[in-house]
Amino acid sequence: MDSLPYYLQTVVNGILAGCIYALFAMGLTLIYGVLNFVNFAHGELIMWGAYFLFLAMAEPIALPLWAAVPLALGMTALLGMAMDFALFKPLRRANRLTLLIAAIGLSFFLRNAAQLFFGAQVRTYGFEIQQGYRWLGVSLTPQQLAIIVISLICIGGVYLLFFKSRMGKSMRALADNLDLARISGIHTRKVILSAWIISSLLAGVGGILLALDTNLNPEMGVVNLIKAFAATLIGGVGNLWGALIGGLIIGLAENIAVLYISPGYKDAVAFIIMVIILLARPYVVAGKRTD
Amino acid sequence: MKRLALILSVFSLLVCFSVAPLWAAESVKIGAAFALSGSIAVYGEGFKKCVDLAVEEINAKGGISGKKIEIVYEDNKSNPKDCVSAVRKLITVDKVSVLFGPAGSSNFMAAAPVAQESKVVMLSAQGTAEKLTQAGPFIFRIIPSNSKQGERLAKLAFEMGFRKLPVMYINNDWGLDLKDGFVDSFKKMGGVVTDIIPFDEKKTDYRTELLRANKDNPKAIVNLTYINEGAVQFKQAYETGIKTQWLCGSAARAPKMVELAGKAAEGVMGTYPSVIQDTKEYKAFKAAYQKKYGDDKIPIFGDYNYDMVYLTARAIEKGGYRAEGIRASLPAASKGFRGVTGDKTFDENRGMEHADIGIWIVKDGKIEDHKK
Numbered sequence: 001m002d003s004l005p006y007y008l009q010t011v012v013n014g015i016l017a018g019c020i021y022a023l024f025a026m027g028l029t030l031i032y033g034v035l036n037f038v039n040f041a042h043g044e045l046i047m048w049g050a051y052f053l054f055l056a057m058a059e060p061i062a063l064p065l066w067a068a069v070p071l072a073l074g075m076t077a078l079l080g081m082a083m084d085f086a087l088f089k090p091l092r093r094a095n096r097l098t099l100l101i102a103a104i105g106l107s108f109f110l111r112n113a114a115q116l117f118f119g120a121q122v123r124t125y126g127f128e129i130q131q132g133y134r135w136l137g138v139s140l141t142p143q144q145l146a147i148i149v150i151s152l153i154c155i156g157g158v159y160l161l162f163f164k165s166r167m168g169k170s171m172r173a174l175a176d177n178l179d180l181a182r183i184s185g186i187h188t189r190k191v192i193l194s195a196w197i198i199s200s201l202l203a204g205v206g207g208i209l210l211a212l213d214t215n216l217n218p219e220m221g222v223v224n225l226i227k228a229f230a231a232t233l234i235g236g237v238g239n240l241w242g243a244l245i246g247g248l249i250i251g252l253a254e255n256i257a258v259l260y261i262s263p264g265y266k267d268a269v270a271f272i273i274m275v276i277i278l279l280a281r282p283y284v285v286a287g288k289r290t291d
Numbered sequence: 292m293k294r295l296a297l298i299l300s301v302f303s304l305l306v307c308f309s310v311a312p313l314w315a316a317e318s319v320k321i322g323a324a325f326a327l328s329g330s331i332a333v334y335g336e337g338f339k340k341c342v343d344l345a346v347e348e349i350n351a352k353g354g355i356s357g358k359k360i361e362i363v364y365e366d367n368k369s370n371p372k373d374c375v376s377a378v379r380k381l382i383t384v385d386k387v388s389v390l391f392g393p394a395g396s397s398n399f400m401a402a403a404p405v406a407q408e409s410k411v412v413m414l415s416a417q418g419t420a421e422k423l424t425q426a427g428p429f430i431f432r433i434i435p436s437n438s439k440q441g442e443r444l445a446k447l448a449f450e451m452g453f454r455k456l457p458v459m460y461i462n463n464d465w466g467l468d469l470k471d472g473f474v475d476s477f478k479k480m481g482g483v484v485t486d487i488i489p490f491d492e493k494k495t496d497y498r499t500e501l502l503r504a505n506k507d508n509p510k511a512i513v514n515l516t517y518i519n520e521g522a523v524q525f526k527q528a529y530e531t532g533i534k535t536q537w538l539c540g541s542a543a544r545a546p547k548m549v550e551l552a553g554k555a556a557e558g559v560m561g562t563y564p565s566v567i568q569d570t571k572e573y574k575a576f577k578a579a580y581q582k583k584y585g586d587d588k589i590p591i592f593g594d595y596n597y598d599m600v601y602l603t604a605r606a607i608e609k610g611g612y613r614a615e616g617i618r619a620s621l622p623a624a625s626k627g628f629r630g631v632t633g634d635k636t637f638d639e640n641r642g643m644e645h646a647d648i649g650i651w652i653v654k655d656g657k658i659e660d661h662k663k
Binding site: 013 | 462487488489490491493494495496498499500502503506518519522523526527529530531532547550551552553554555
C-alpha cells in the first residue's frame with residue numbers, strides 16, 4: 001500500500017472522530033459558559049437523542065428518517081429542559097460541588113432508565129451498510145460525509161447565535177454575572193432555557209450521527225463524553241471555538257497515534273494531551289473564559 | 292416430669308451427635324463453592340442442577356465403593372472476596388478433601404491459592420483462562436483452556452493457506468490469553484505475525500486500528516473480538532473497502548453480531564470450543580436431564596459440571612477420600628475417560644489434553660458450522 005492514502009485516511013478518520021467530540025464538547029461548554037457548571041449528564045442526552053430516533057423509527061410509530069429526526073431532536077430538547085426544570089433549576093444557587101454530584105446522579109439515573117427501557121443489548125437503526133466513495137485512495141461513506149457537513153453547520157449556527165444575535169449576547173452577559181444580567185433587564189429564565197435547548201440539540205445531533213455511524217447502546221454517551229471533557233479542557237472551558245479545536249486535536253492525535261504506538265494506549269494519548277495543556281494553561285481550570 | 296423431659300432431650304441430642312459422624316463416615320463429602328446469589332447466580336443454579344443429577348445417578352448405582360456422595364454447597368455470592376470465604380469455609384468447617392471451585396476465571400483464581408495452601412483438591416468446570424491452574428498441583432480444570440482454541444485457530448489459518456497475517460485482539464484477559472495462544476502456535480508452525488494490535492472494549496471508532504491491520508493488504512486478519520466491537524469493526528472495515536478473511540475466536544460467534552454487522556459479517560470465520568452432541572454419552576445425559584427436570588435446555592457448562600462429578604468420583608474410588616490420594620489419582624482416573632463433553636484426559640498442566648474445537652462461519656446471515 002502506498003503511504004499517502006494511508007496517512008490521508010488516518011487524517012480523515014481523525015477528523016470524523018474529532019467532529020463527534022466537538023459536537024459533544026460544544027454542548028457541554030455552552031452549559032458551562034452560561035450556568036457555570038459541568039453537566040455530567042450530557043452523555044445521557046447524547047444517548048437518549050440516539051434512542052429517541054430509534055423509538056421514532058421503530059414500531060408502532062415507524063416514521064421515515066426525515067420525519068423521525070426532527071421528532072427525536074424535539075424529544076431530546078424536551079429532556080434537556082426537563083433536566084433543568086427538575087434538578088438544576090432548584091439548585092441554581094447551590095455550590096459547584098452540589099451541582100456536580102447532582103449531575104453525576106442524574107447521569108446514572110438516565111443511563112439505567114435507558115437500560116431498563118431498551119435493555120443493555122446493542123441495537124442498530126438497521127440501515128444498509130454502504131461502501132465508501134473512493135477519492136485519492138481515501139474512502140468516505142455518505143454517512144461520514146454527513147457527519148462532517150452537519151458538524152460544520154451546527155458549529156457555524158451556534159457561532160452565529162452566540163456572537164451575532166441578541167440571545168447570544170444575553171447568554172454571554174448571563175455567564176459573566178447572573179445578578180447583573182437580571183438587573184439590566186435580561187430575561188434570565190428564557191436565556192437559560194435556550195441554552196439548554198441548544199445544548200440538547202447539539203447532543204441529539206451528535207448522538208444520532210454517532211449511532212448512524214456505529215450502533216446504539218446505553219453507554220455510548222458516557223464513553224465518548226470523557227473525550228469531550230478532554231476537548232473542552234484543551235480548548236478552554238466555556239470557549240466554543242476551543243471546543244471545536246479541542247475535539248479535532250483529540251480526534252486527530254489519537255488516530256495518528258494508533259499508527260505508531262500500541263492502540264491499547266489510544267485513550268492515554270487524549271489524556272496526556274489534556275494534562276500537558278492543563279499544566280501549560282492552568283487558568284483554564286479556574287473557569288476563566290478564554291475567548 | 293420436667294427433669295425427665297430434659298434428660299430425654301439431652302440424651303436424644305447426644306445420640307444425634309454421636310450418630311452424625313457415623314453417617315458422615317458413610318458418605319463422601321464434596322464441596323461446591325457455587326454462585327447461588329449475586330450477578331452470575333443464573334449460571335450457578337444450572338451447575339447445581341447438573342451436579343445433583345450426576346450425584347443422584349452415582350448414588351443410585353451404589354455410590355463410591357458403597358458410600359454415598361454428599362455435596363456441600365456454599366454460596367460464593369459471585370465475587371472474588373466471598374469466593375475465598377466460601378472455599379475457606381468448606382475446607383475448615385466442612386473439612387472436604389475435594390471441592391468444585393467458583394465459575395469465572397477471576398473468581399476461581401482468587402480462591403485457588405486457598406485450596407492449594409490447605410492441600411485440598413479444587414476443580415473448575417468453566418474457567419478457560421490460561422493461568423487458571425497455576426496456583427499449584429491441587430488445582431485442576433476439565434474444560435479446554437484458551438490456548439487450545441488459539442492452537443486450532445492457528446491451524447485453521449494454515450489450512451487456509453495464510454502464512455503472514457496481523458492479529459487484532461480485545462484488550463482484556465480473554466483477548467490477551469487467546470492472542471498469546473494463537474501467536475505461539477502460529478509461530479511454531481512457521482507463520483509470521485506481521486503486527487499485533489490491541490484495542491479497547493466499548494469504543495465506537497476502530498477505523499484507524501483497522502487501517503493499520505490492513506496496511507499491507509493481508510489475505511487474512513485475526514480479530515479476537517466481542518459481539519459489539521466485532522460488529523462495529525466489520526462494518527467500518529466494509530465501509531473502508533477492506534477485503535480480507537476475518538478469523539475470530541468464540542466470543543464473536545453470536546447471532547447478535549451478524550444482526551448488527553449485516554452483510555459486513557458475511558464470510559467471517561472463527562473457532563469455538565464445541566461439545567459434540569451426537570455421541571451416545573451426550574444423548575444419555577440429555578435424556579436423564581429431561582427426565583429429572585422436565586426440559587432439555589442444558590444449562591451453559593452444565594455438561595462440564597456433570598463430567599466433573601463423575602471424574603471426581605472415579606478419582607476418589609482409585610485414591611481414597613484423602614486430598615493427596617485424589618490429587619495423585621486424578622490424572623490416571625482421567626486417562627481415556629470419555630465424559631459427556633468428550634475425552635477428559637489431563638495434560639501436564641492439569642488442564643485438558645484434548646479439546647473439540649469447532650469452526651464457525653457466517654453464511655447468508657447465519658452462523659453455521661464450517662465443514663471442510
